[in-house]
Amino acid sequence: MIEKKIRDAMNDQIKHELESFYIYLSMVAYFHKQGLDGMAHWMRCQAHEEMIHAMKFFDHIIDRGSTVILQDLKQIKTTWKTPLEAWQDAYEHEKFITGKINNLTKISREENDYTSEPILSWFLNEQIEEEKNTEKVARELALVEKSKQGILMLDRELAARVFVAGSSFDPTAYNVAP
Ligand SMILES: [Fe+2]
Ligand SMILES: [Fe+2]
Numbered sequence: 001m002i003e004k005k006i007r008d009a010m011n012d013q014i015k016h017e018l019e020s021f022y023i024y025l026s027m028v029a030y031f032h033k034q035g036l037d038g039m040a041h042w043m044r045c046q047a048h049e050e051m052i053h054a055m056k057f058f059d060h061i062i063d064r065g066s067t068v069i070l071q072d073l074k075q076i077k078t079t080w081k082t083p084l085e086a087w088q089d090a091y092e093h094e095k096f097i098t099g100k101i102n103n104l105t106k107i108s109r110e111e112n113d114y115t116s117e118p119i120l121s122w123f124l125n126e127q128i129e130e131e132k133n134t135e136k137v138a139r140e141l142a143l144v145e146k147s148k149q150g151i152l153m154l155d156r157e158l159a160a161r162v163f164v165a166g167s168s169f170d171p172t173a174y175n176v177a178p
Helices: 004-033 037-063 083-110 114-144 148-158
Strands: none
Touching: 004 037, 004 083, 037 083, 037 114, 037 148, 083 114, 114 148
16 A cells, blocks of 8 residues: 555646646647747657656556546646747756655655655656756757757757657557558
8 A cells, every 4th residue: 555645746746747748748739830840749759758657656556556536737838939938948847847756755755655766766767867858958949049040950850759669649650541
C-alpha cells in the first residue's frame, strides 16, 4: 500500500503531467499556425512524452493497490507573442515541474516510502533533460533574435526529433492511405 500523503501528491503529479501535455499540445497548434512545423513536430514529441509521464504515476499508484483520482486541468495559454516567448514558457514550466518532483521526493523521504525511490529518481533525472532541452532552444532563439533565417534554421533542426516508437502522436502512425 501507499501512504495517503504520497498517494495524494502523486495524484496531483498526474494532473501536472497532463497539464504539461495540454500546454505543449497548445504550442503544437501555435507553431503550426506560425508556419514553424519543425517546432510543432518537436512539441508533438514532447506532448507524447508528457502523456507517458502521467501514465508512469498512474500505473505506479495502481500497482501499489491504491486509487487514481483524476482532477480538472486548468485553463491554459493558447497563444504566444513570439516563438521565443513560447519556448521561455516551456522552460519555466519545466522548472515548475522539477520543483514538484523535488517536493514529491521530500514527502516520500518524510514518510519513509522507500518504494517510491526508483520512480522518483527516474523523474529527477528526466527533469535534467527537460530543463536542458527547453533552455537550449530558448537561449538559441534569443541569440538569433528576429532573424528569419536563424528561426528557420532552428525550426529545421527541431524537425529531426524522433518520436517514441509506436507513438500515437506520430501523424504517420494514423495517416493511412485511402
Ligand atoms: Fe513531464
Ligand atoms: Fe524527456
